[in-house]
Amino acid sequence: MKKIIMLMLISLNLFSQDVSWKPSEATVARFQLFHSTCALNQPTAETIKQGDLLYGIEHRFNLPVTSGVDNLFGLDGGSTIRMHLGYAFTDNLLVDLARTNRMANYELNIKQRLFEFNDENFPVIVAGNVGIAYNTKGVPEALGSGRKVQPFASLIVNTIIAKKIGLGIVPTYLSNTNINDARYTESKNSFTVGLYAQYFINDNWAIILEGTPTVTGWRDTYNSYAFGAEFETGGHFFKFIFGNNTAINLSQYNLGSAQKFGLQNLYFGFQITRDL
Amino acid sequence: MKKNIIIILAIILFSFNAYSSEYNVDKSKKNLVKFTSKMTLDDFDGTTDKIDGFMADSKDGLLNSNFYFEVDMNTLTTNMGLRDRHMRDNYLHTSKYPKSNYKGNITSVQEKNGKFEVVVEGDFFIHGVGKKTKINASLIPDGNNGFKVVAKFIVKLTDYKIEIPQMMFAKINENMDVVIDFMLKKVK
Numbered sequence: 388m389k390k391i392i393m394l395m396l397i398s399l400n401l402f403s404q405d406v407s408w409k410p411s412e413a414t415v416a417r418f419q420l421f422h423s424t425c426a427l428n429q430p431t432a433e434t435i436k437q438g439d440l441l442y443g444i445e446h447r448f449n450l451p452v453t454s455g456v457d458n459l460f461g462l463d464g465g466s467t468i469r470m471h472l473g474y475a476f477t478d479n480l481l482v483d484l485a486r487t488n489r490m491a492n493y494e495l496n497i498k499q500r501l502f503e504f505n506d507e508n509f510p511v512i513v514a515g516n517v518g519i520a521y522n523t524k525g526v527p528e529a530l531g532s533g534r535k536v537q538p539f540a541s542l543i544v545n546t547i548i549a550k551k552i553g554l555g556i557v558p559t560y561l562s563n564t565n566i567n568d569a570r571y572t573e574s575k576n577s578f579t580v581g582l583y584a585q586y587f588i589n590d591n592w593a594i595i596l597e598g599t600p601t602v603t604g605w606r607d608t609y610n611s612y613a614f615g616a617e618f619e620t621g622g623h624f625f626k627f628i629f630g631n632n633t634a635i636n637l638s639q640y641n642l643g644s645a646q647k648f649g650l651q652n653l654y655f656g657f658q659i660t661r662d663l
Numbered sequence: 664m665k666k667n668i669i670i671i672l673a674i675i676l677f678s679f680n681a682y683s684s685e686y687n688v689d690k691s692k693k694n695l696v697k698f699t700s701k702m703t704l705d706d707f708d709g710t711t712d713k714i715d716g717f718m719a720d721s722k723d724g725l726l727n728s729n730f731y732f733e734v735d736m737n738t739l740t741t742n743m744g745l746r747d748r749h750m751r752d753n754y755l756h757t758s759k760y761p762k763s764n765y766k767g768n769i770t771s772v773q774e775k776n777g778k779f780e781v782v783v784e785g786d787f788f789i790h791g792v793g794k795k796t797k798i799n800a801s802l803i804p805d806g807n808n809g810f811k812v813v814a815k816f817i818v819k820l821t822d823y824k825i826e827i828p829q830m831m832f833a834k835i836n837e838n839m840d841v842v843i844d845f846m847l848k849k850v851k
Contacts, residue, residue: 408717413761436744662745
């Protein structure tokens with residue numbers, strides 16, 4: 388009798404586990420290294436979710452921070468303003484249209500994520516960005532209307548160290564870069580290498596260093612350098628930027644600055660982006 | 664010999680009584696799990712259709728049936744990629760806790776207008792933390808030997824050691840309204 392009861396209990400236990408349902412594998416979240424689609428001025432390899440819109444507005448004030456309290460540390464001096472709107476056709480393809488007031492510039496950027504290597508020690512994401520800028524004002528008539536157009540292309544390579552320090556290298560080829568240099572009538576090109584490091588302090592705050600030396604080709608007097616902080620919350624990024632260049636978009640910013648990077652030539656700027 | 668036959672019969676009868684039928688979540692149907700966050704100025708929803716699980720009913724019919732479902736938390740979306748990532752990485756920590764699940768038994772059944780109002784008592788695991796939870800659910804026969812399951816309940820984030828998310832500069836309500844709505848199909 389004891390045997391029967393034991394067997395009944397065992398069989399109950401066996402059958403209570405005997406459901407045909409099997410759990411499925413959990414979905415793996417999208418692989419990301421940086422949080423935002425750009426560092427300060429240079430693009431990261433990140434895109435946004437398919438179907439999302441990305442709206443951004445940014446300013447670079449034209450007076451340096453050292454202009455003092457009378458000019459509210461540069462904020463009274465007018466600014467370069469850029470607005471842009473992006474749309475993700477896929478998780479890996481972001482198309483962005485921008486307007487900057489400097490030279491009444493329209494700019495189209497197409498960023499495509501190309502490759503990812505999800506390794507614990509050395510994760511890498513590579514993206515390509517091609518774009519075209521069209522300056523509707525400020526290009527000397529003598530140069531011809533064709534010189535209003537500035538195509539450019541970048542390769543973006545990102546990695547992260549210890550999940551805390553994001554690094555990026557952005558070699559960029561820019562065409563027709565000398566439209567404001569009266570010394571030349573023929574078109575010049577430039578090759579620049581954007582470099583940035585972003586330290587993620589916590590889930591919301593990060594600090595960023597960025598340099599954009601021109602390797603070869605036309606450049607203004609000095610290379611562009613910047614540093615700043617990033618705050619992200621609730622679908623927004625807020626960036627606070629200090630640098631020696633008051634240009635914003637790639638086709639203008641990468642060409643260098645007339646001001647040497649240093650305390651006397653620090654210009655404040657900010658950027659707000661919103662994922663919609 | 665007679666004794667052996669009795670043993671075998673006892674096992675068969677008793678085991679048949681253990682589960683008379685099993686229902687699995689029908690993933691081909693339009694299922695829904697929805698978390699609603701209430702804020703002072705705005706509400707937003709996190710939704711997914713990636714719910715899976717089963718109901719195995721006992722010799723008592725629905726009463727005492729085992730009820731298990733799990734939600735793939737990496738698929739939860741608020742229709743904003745950045746907010747989704749914040750939710751996954753900063754609050755739900757889905758790389759460590761990719762699934763939430765509920766395991767319980769139906770402790771009460773009332774038939775009303777052709778549907779069954781049931782009470783399920785069990786444990787809800789979210790963010791790696793388990794909590795005893797009682798869920799009132801409706802089981803509506805779908806006319807094809809299956810059920811549509813609908814339940815609404817509240818999840819208090821702090822019960823599961825989830826930090827209260829801050830959207831811009833306002834914190835959301837720590838009580839989230841949860842709606843589950845999915846189809847069960849009979850598999851045996």
